[in-house]
Amino acid sequence: xxxxxxxxxxxxxxxxxxxxxxxxxxxxxxxxxxxxxxxxxxxxxxxxxxxxxxxxxxxxxxxxxxxxxxxxxxxxxxxxxxxxxxxxxxxxxxxxxxxxxxxxxxxxxxxxxxxxxxxxxxxxxxxxxxxxxxxxxxxx
Amino acid sequence: xxxxxxxxxxxxxxxxxxxxxxxxxxxxxxxxxxxxxxxxxxxxxxxxxxxxxxxxxxxxxxxxxxxxxxxxxxxxxxxxxxxxxxxxxxxxxxxxxxxxxxxxxxxxxxxxxxxxxxxxxxxx
Numbered sequence: 001x002x003x004x005x006x007x008x009x010x011x012x013x014x015x016x017x018x019x020x021x022x023x024x025x026x027x028x029x030x031x032x033x034x035x036x037x038x039x040x041x042x043x044x045x046x047x048x049x050x051x052x053x054x055x056x057x058x059x060x061x062x063x064x065x066x067x068x069x070x071x072x073x074x075x076x077x078x079x080x081x082x083x084x085x086x087x088x089x090x091x092x093x094x095x096x097x098x099x100x101x102x103x104x105x106x107x108x109x110x111x112x113x114x115x116x117x118x119x120x121x122x123x124x125x126x127x128x129x130x131x132x133x134x135x136x137x138x139x140x
Numbered sequence: 141x142x143x144x145x146x147x148x149x150x151x152x153x154x155x156x157x158x159x160x161x162x163x164x165x166x167x168x169x170x171x172x173x174x175x176x177x178x179x180x181x182x183x184x185x186x187x188x189x190x191x192x193x194x195x196x197x198x199x200x201x202x203x204x205x206x207x208x209x210x211x212x213x214x215x216x217x218x219x220x221x222x223x224x225x226x227x228x229x230x231x232x233x234x235x236x237x238x239x240x241x242x243x244x245x246x247x248x249x250x251x252x253x254x255x256x257x258x259x260x261x262x263x264x
Binding site for chain 1: 171174185188212219261
């Protein structure tokens with residue numbers, strides 16, 4: 001838009017406010033994060049497919065899957081998907097509430113966004129703490 | 141045979157030749173995915189580090205097999221609609237847009253086939 005030519009000497013026409021102009025708000029951040037986590041979870045479908053294929057093909061195929069999942073990079077990716085799923089789930093419920101007409105006041109939209117962020121982190125960290133302490137038998 | 145008149149069928153569809161089906165389907169699948177995702181979260185936790193035989197035993201329970209099948213199908217329908225709105229928003233060039241929309245559909249059918257065939261192999 002900035003490249004649109006204007007007559008020599010004329011004052012450049014004002015541009016409509018764009019992404020860089022606005023001060024970031026909770027509602028802006030939660031909105032774009034909903035889309036980004038949705039896109040990430042789309043890729044996550046490949047991992048669900050990988051898991052089911054590996055399990056269906058017998059122990060020899062399932063072992064390498066378990067090794068890959070237990071490796072630090074695998075754990076980081078799994079934590080990322082866990083948090084993304086938790087966030088998209090909680091923020092999706094927030095969106096459904098909006099669809100029903102609730103929570104539109106700026107103040108409400110802001111605190112519900114903060115609640116969603118907090119809940120998603122608590123859920124993802126909680127699941128990993130539980131998995132490490134109970135399932136793996138590692139010190140909690 | 142359709143019992144609707146041609147006019148009744150196109151009313152409310154507008155210039156895009158489709159109405160609010162996407163909007164509704166996205167929300168219906170979203171509501172269905174609330175309990176299904178929570179179930180999947182617990183299932184995943186129950187199977188962390190489990191051996192292959194434990195995974196098979198888990199899915200051979202009819203409830204778990206059925207819920208996993210429903211989860212996959214609902215998730216894929218929701219994912220296709222979500223990705224389609226992202227493509228509609230960001231891909232401007234018409235040819236590229238059609239290609240992206242086709243790849244989106246193709247990806248979902250492929251993932252659906254792989255997941256459901258694997259699930260059937262596990263339960264059989």
